[in-house]
Amino acid sequence: MKTSQKIIVVSCTCLLVIVSVGCAAAARKLYTAKAEKRAAKEAAQNIEKEIQELEKEVEELEKEQAQREAEGKKEVITEEQPQAKGKKIAIDPGHQGPNVDMSDLEPMGPGSQEMKAKASSGTQGRYTNVPEYELTLNISKQLRLELEQRGYEVVLTREDHDTAISNSERALMAAEEGADIYVRIHANGSEDPLTKGAMTMVPSAENPYVGALHPKSYALGEAVINAYCQECGMENDGVQLYDNMTGINWSQIPVIILEMGYMTNEQDDVNMQDPEYEKKMVRGIANGIDQYFAAGN
Numbered sequence: 001m002k003t004s005q006k007i008i009v010v011s012c013t014c015l016l017v018i019v020s021v022g023c024a025a026a027a028r029k030l031y032t033a034k035a036e037k038r039a040a041k042e043a044a045q046n047i048e049k050e051i052q053e054l055e056k057e058v059e060e061l062e063k064e065q066a067q068r069e070a071e072g073k074k075e076v077i078t079e080e081q082p083q084a085k086g087k088k089i090a091i092d093p094g095h096q097g098p099n100v101d102m103s104d105l106e107p108m109g110p111g112s113q114e115m116k117a118k119a120s121s122g123t124q125g126r127y128t129n130v131p132e133y134e135l136t137l138n139i140s141k142q143l144r145l146e147l148e149q150r151g152y153e154v155v156l157t158r159e160d161h162d163t164a165i166s167n168s169e170r171a172l173m174a175a176e177e178g179a180d181i182y183v184r185i186h187a188n189g190s191e192d193p194l195t196k197g198a199m200t201m202v203p204s205a206e207n208p209y210v211g212a213l214h215p216k217s218y219a220l221g222e223a224v225i226n227a228y229c230q231e232c233g234m235e236n237d238g239v240q241l242y243d244n245m246t247g248i249n250w251s252q253i254p255v256i257i258l259e260m261g262y263m264t265n266e267q268d269d270v271n272m273q274d275p276e277y278e279k280k281m282v283r284g285i286a287n288g289i290d291q292y293f294a295a296g297n
Helices: 002-078 132-149 167-176 211-232 266-271 275-294
Strands: 088-093 105-107 115-117 153-156 181-188 198-202 236-241 255-262
Touching: 088 132, 088 167, 105 167, 132 153, 132 181, 132 275, 167 181, 181 211, 181 275, 198 211, 211 236, 211 255, 211 275, 255 266
Parallel strands: 088 153, 088 181, 181 255, 198 236
Antiparallel strands: 105 115, 198 255
């Protein structure tokens, strides 16, 4: 019996050793798998972190590049332009505030029997609720600064929303101030909210009041609308002929109306209230004026 017990004990011991060895191997295998998984996870996290850092570096570089480009543009903009020397620009911020009653009528043109309201407050942003008379004065003041930096002399027909001055009086004021051109700043409106884009309005050659101003007015309107749309990306509706505008018909110098965009279209309306977009609008108008005078007009 003692011999048998020894054999059993030895057998059990061997079995335990075998089991222990097998468990250790399995444990090592499991540990190795977990270690490999952990290492792979850490590697993936490191890669993701490196990607995020690279993306951040790229973003910073893009910002620096954009800033350099903006500074470069600013330097060009603030340079005096040779064609600006001795030139004076009259800017008319279209419409005026509702506090001034300008509902009285005035002739549509010199000697005209057709009468129109002296002025109005204009349209309003369908999405921003900003009235046209505020937008036009805002852009006109920015445009004055831009043109002055380029070397032009500039006069505005109004400086606030409560000045009582009619459309015919504004046109006559532009000539009396000795301006070379008369640029009227407006924004459009439509029943169709999908209608968008910019245009310039000029008198036709057949205009009974200012037909003689057509060639130079058209040249100015074409230069401004093309430069404006190129700079700010507004849809270009070209130069349109209008002979029923009091502010055009009373002008004594080349005249245009710039309809900067549709305040009844969401994209145009929102863009025209974006300070960065407004800078593009102003640069575009000024570029067009530069091109007009550079062409020898």
